[in-house]
Amino acid sequence: xxxxxxxxxxxxxxxxxxxxxxEIVKGYIYDETALPVRPRxxxxxxxxxxxxxxxxxxxxxxxxxxxxPVFPRGGGTGLVGAAIPTxxxxxxxxxxxxxxxxxxxxxxAIAEAGVTLRKLLEEAEKAGLFFPAHPGDESAQIGGxxxxxxxxxxxxxTGVMRNYIRGLEVVLPxxxxxxxxxxxxxxxxxxxxxxxxxxxxxTLGIITRAIIRLYPKSKFMATLVIPYNNREEAFKTxxxxxxxxxxxLAIEYVERKLVEKTxxxxxxxxxxxxxxxxxxxxxxxxxxxxxxxxxxRLADICTSNGSLEPLIADTRRExxxxxxxxxxxxxxLKPESIDILDVTVPPANVLDLIxxxxxxxxxxxxxxxxxxxxxxGNLHPHILRIDGWSMEKxxxxxxxxxxxxxxxxxxxxxxxxxxxxxxxxxxxxKSAKEIELMKELKKLFDPNxxxxxxxxxx
Amino acid sequence: xxxxxxxxxxxxxxxxxxxxxxEIVKGYIYDETALPVRPRxxxxxxxxxxxxxxxxxxxxxxxxxxxxPVFPRGGGTGLVGAAIPTxxxxxxxxxxxxxxxxxxxxxxAIAEAGVTLRKLLEEAEKAGLFFPAHPGDESAQIGGxxxxxxxxxxxxxTGVMRNYIRGLEVVLPxxxxxxxxxxxxxxxxxxxxxxxxxxxxxTLGIITRAIIRLYPKSKFMATLVIPYNNREEAFKTxxxxxxxxxxxLAIEYVERKLVEKTxxxxxxxxxxxxxxxxxxxxxxxxxxxxxxxxxxRLADICTSNGSLEPLIADTRRExxxxxxxxxxxxxxLKPESIDILDVTVPPANVLDLIxxxxxxxxxxxxxxxxxxxxxxGNLHPHILRIDGWSMEKxxxxxxxxxxxxxxxxxxxxxxxxxxxxxxxxxxxxKSAKEIELMKELKKLFDPNxxxxxxxxxx
Numbered sequence: 001x002x003x004x005x006x007x008x009x010x011x012x013x014x015x016x017x018x019x020x021x022x023e024i025v026k027g028y029i030y031d032e033t034a035l036p037v038r039p040r041x042x043x044x045x046x047x048x049x050x051x052x053x054x055x056x057x058x059x060x061x062x063x064x065x066x067x068x069p070v071f072p073r074g075g076g077t078g079l080v081g082a083a084i085p086t087x088x089x090x091x092x093x094x095x096x097x098x099x100x101x102x103x104x105x106x107x108x109a110i111a112e113a114g115v116t117l118r119k120l121l122e123e124a125e126k127a128g129l130f131f132p133a134h135p136g137d138e139s140a141q142i143g144g145x146x147x148x149x150x151x152x153x154x155x156x157x158t159g160v161m162r163n164y165i166r167g168l169e170v171v172l173p174x175x176x177x178x179x180x181x182x183x184x185x186x187x188x189x190x191x192x193x194x195x196x197x198x199x200x201x202x203t204l205g206i207i208t209r210a211i212i213r214l215y216p217k218s219k220f221m222a223t224l225v226i227p228y229n230n231r232e233e234a235f236k237t238x239x240x241x242x243x244x245x246x247x248x249l250a251i252e253y254v255e256r257k258l259v260e261k262t263x264x265x266x267x268x269x270x271x272x273x274x275x276x277x278x279x280x281x282x283x284x285x286x287x288x289x290x291x292x293x294x295x296x297r298l299a300d301i302c303t304s305n306g307s308l309e310p311l312i313a314d315t316r317r318e319x320x321x322x323x324x325x326x327x328x329x330x331x332x333l334k335p336e337s338i339d340i341l342d343v344t345v346p347p348a349n350v351l352d353l354i355x356x357x358x359x360x361x362x363x364x365x366x367x368x369x370x371x372x373x374x375x376x377g378n379l380h381p382h383i384l385r386i387d388g389w390s391m392e393k394x395x396x397x398x399x400x401x402x403x404x405x406x407x408x409x410x411x412x413x414x415x416x417x418x419x420x421x422x423x424x425x426x427x428x429x430k431s432a433k434e435i436e437l438m439k440e441l442k443k444l445f446d447p448n449x450x451x452x453x454x455x456x457x458x
Numbered sequence: 459x460x461x462x463x464x465x466x467x468x469x470x471x472x473x474x475x476x477x478x479x480x481e482i483v484k485g486y487i488y489d490e491t492a493l494p495v496r497p498r499x500x501x502x503x504x505x506x507x508x509x510x511x512x513x514x515x516x517x518x519x520x521x522x523x524x525x526x527p528v529f530p531r532g533g534g535t536g537l538v539g540a541a542i543p544t545x546x547x548x549x550x551x552x553x554x555x556x557x558x559x560x561x562x563x564x565x566x567a568i569a570e571a572g573v574t575l576r577k578l579l580e581e582a583e584k585a586g587l588f589f590p591a592h593p594g595d596e597s598a599q600i601g602g603x604x605x606x607x608x609x610x611x612x613x614x615x616t617g618v619m620r621n622y623i624r625g626l627e628v629v630l631p632x633x634x635x636x637x638x639x640x641x642x643x644x645x646x647x648x649x650x651x652x653x654x655x656x657x658x659x660x661t662l663g664i665i666t667r668a669i670i671r672l673y674p675k676s677k678f679m680a681t682l683v684i685p686y687n688n689r690e691e692a693f694k695t696x697x698x699x700x701x702x703x704x705x706x707l708a709i710e711y712v713e714r715k716l717v718e719k720t721x722x723x724x725x726x727x728x729x730x731x732x733x734x735x736x737x738x739x740x741x742x743x744x745x746x747x748x749x750x751x752x753x754x755r756l757a758d759i760c761t762s763n764g765s766l767e768p769l770i771a772d773t774r775r776e777x778x779x780x781x782x783x784x785x786x787x788x789x790x791l792k793p794e795s796i797d798i799l800d801v802t803v804p805p806a807n808v809l810d811l812i813x814x815x816x817x818x819x820x821x822x823x824x825x826x827x828x829x830x831x832x833x834x835g836n837l838h839p840h841i842l843r844i845d846g847w848s849m850e851k852x853x854x855x856x857x858x859x860x861x862x863x864x865x866x867x868x869x870x871x872x873x874x875x876x877x878x879x880x881x882x883x884x885x886x887x888k889s890a891k892e893i894e895l896m897k898e899l900k901k902l903f904d905p906n907x908x909x910x911x912x913x914x915x916x
Contacts, residue, residue, distance in 0.1 A: 107697070129701070151644050162650075172891070176891040178891060178892055180892070183805075185833070185836070186834050186872030187869045188606070188869075188871045188874065188875045189871050190876055191662075191895075191914070195653035195654065195656075196649060215705075239563045239564070242674065243562065243587070244674060245677060245744035246744065290751060293745055293748060344642055344643075344644050346564045346640065346641035377643055377644070378643070409642075411645045411647045414642070414643075414644030418648055429647075430647070433634040437649075
């Protein structure tokens, strides 16, 4: 980078917050994308750590003028390479924007972009409130969670990130700062621009602050493990639960062989001795009475739809242990995974999707274990490595899985987003006009294409 | 209109669905905007009633080519003139797109634009499901409800229209048809364009079909009337309720003098003999036990925050009677109203807003009764007519109310939108860049500015 520009950036954020030392930079150029499909980061990266919105705006004005690519960076927990600087430029870490404030009377959090999910959960809890969503890794940061419209397992009751966002502060690639929405439950004043930034994966603007709706603390929670010998029955139970009026925090689907292997790897034991297929349901209620009433009704619904005896974990320890095994499936499979998908279909079509994925797995003689957020129709197939796999074969396989998801009325990504590695597949099911509009939107917000270039748009 | 173009339109939709007969047209050119501030409709309006998306696309292609303004029309229940054809052109009624289908397994409705809210509520109920939102007038149509991101009183638990929309079919002003989202609970594949159309008030595209999330039927509902002698205490109770973990369907605020006058006008009686200020709370629970538990807890919270004895209506009839009085306040005040506002502030600031509105009312020697959706921070001040009112004075008054709402962190419209009559006020609190982006977005979607021109954008 030009020395003059470098010194201007140092002037904006302070010399100690700018570095190109490879030993430091290397911790900021990759995310959690599976290694076999992870894009390579570029070699000449300048790491910049601004302190606030003003500094970000100044850096972006300069970068825009000089046409220097800027890659915003949060916790680096993404799975599709959206945070990887694929060309030379600036990685702009939001970590110093780490202030959070809880407004108890309005049940909202005002969090800067660099606040971690862990911190948000803790601060909400301290105020007697609750942030329901739990998109996995708690080191994810608010800016990234919003930019990627994160989901996770606890989306059944109150939704994904988009549903909690009431206001955003965003710095545009051209340096202007937008303040959108507010501590508002309703706001219909003009086009809702905030919605465009949610899920844009850092390509339209840098989110610096979010106003997030919180919920009352869930005082009474329990986790059920519902065993089935027959998979069809497990899936048929899900709409019955939802139609009954019970809306759990989460309804997950797992299979014995996968949870047992994962539990073993952790030195733990899967609690259910019977059944091959399991629903895992987290319920949260505001009183002990209503918790037990819901548990009883749930058990009734499940057993009358073919389940074996449900296991109820109502102590914190039992629950944590079950949830630990569930959440470690990903970690257990990761080293063997070429890629982790998040295909999503109408909830009633999940089993069909699983069957079609099995067929594809058989066809190629590979293993594609699945698990996922079944009430959201959101499945996580892991494409496992086999001897002699090739990038070509892998692409063929995921292409087929995507086609099946789309045939079933679904989408190629329910939560992980498009990032760097899913762009081409958008062309499979988005119309030419929709892609054109995405391109035009990008041009409108980022005329010099400096912000997270080469991401999202095919 | 040019005869050739007229005959081309007739060819597209069929001669019987095109008319410029003033007797018929007059039913399609106004909405519910209060008379004193209602814009005048243009004189040369062609009413067109297409049967389906294809015909709409063909009409728009032609209109775009010939630069003929097109005004999409739903139920005509808006309050800001968004549906009024202010220049000569085509009013495109969506009434023939009236098909609805309920997908019970996915808990969703697939409704064409012309389906009324009444029909949606009925069809959901028939399937044992429930559409929670209730933005007032049930003759509103789905297309309009989505285009205006309708709210209403029942938004506390599961939100406004935006929160229910999972998929949209939209015809662009240039005639292309976009199919966005689907029966999907999670979808992160590219920019979420559907979000832009929600709340765009028919200026960016014509919504022809929506996929709407439904909820389980609320089996046990009750309405509480909580009387207070002290207004401060009424407002302080609201966050206490929400923090306690009880999330009602609705929390409304009304005052004795207003509900009594309204009840009298209906030949009814307001049920509470004591108290000057009232919270009206609708709770819905899935079992009788949990309903009574919630009612008991609610009564405790209210009385320990200064309320008089709460009245509980748990029969359908008692509830309907209270809700009838509440919903008729609008109708009762309407003939005397110059305008009905929907200023919205952070929920904890509602009482401050009311006090500031009172101060303005005193200053001008007028009456501005208020009521509203207090848990949403959403207030409905009615600017009542007095002798010698003038458009200038009215504009001064609402300008002051808007300024106070904005000072309190609020917005000029929580539900009604901008339409034709609020445009100039957007300039009060939106940045120049935000307005510029709105204009550019409009240009991107509607390059010839044919679709509902002169609305929303200042």
